[in-house]
Amino acid sequence: MFIQTEPTPNPNVLKFLPGRDVSDSPTDFVNAEEAAASPLAEALFQLEGVTGVFFGYDYVSVTRDAHGPEWSTMKAPILAAIMDQFVSGAPLMRNAGSAPDAHGAGDSEVVAEIKxxxxxxxxxxxxxxxxxILFDAFDETTGVLTLRMRGACAGCPSSSATLKAGVEQLMKHYVPEVTRVEQVL
Known part of the structure; x- marks a missing residue:
């Protein structure tokens, strides 16, 4: 198994691509307690310097402590943990339940369009x-859309620029009811 790595705009997050599907539902782990839901996330949090794990559809993003070990020290043990998980054939999540529907039946037309x-x-x-980036809420009175950043986007120095210059402009163009986009921390 060959796992590629890619840098992200966030210097404290590295993206690992195992060349196969990782997760049907992107999942964010921000501490060791949450990581107990996944053998891989748990193994990664046991490594020195790991402060976050994100499972994307076809990648794993790992966040390191900015004051901890450098990537050159951390990469090999992270690669080993990811390889062990996928070679073992074990499920990625313990007690995998069904994910909630991201497009709720009670969504307004505007919220459905935003999603x-x-x-x-x-x-x-x-x-x-x-x-x-996940939908958090839309206030139809003020036009404020709040979004939740996960993985490499959470804490990234360029995330506010992504929200304002990218997402906000796109939303205002296609959904005129949106007046502003904000990040939920």
């Missing part, structure tokens, strides 16, 4: 950088 744009245009673009 469709996120899924078709925004999420594929940020996935290339090892991250994900």
């Amino acid at each position: 469709q744009l996120l899924d078709s245009r925004v999420r594929p673009a940020v996935a290339q950088d090892g991250g994900d």
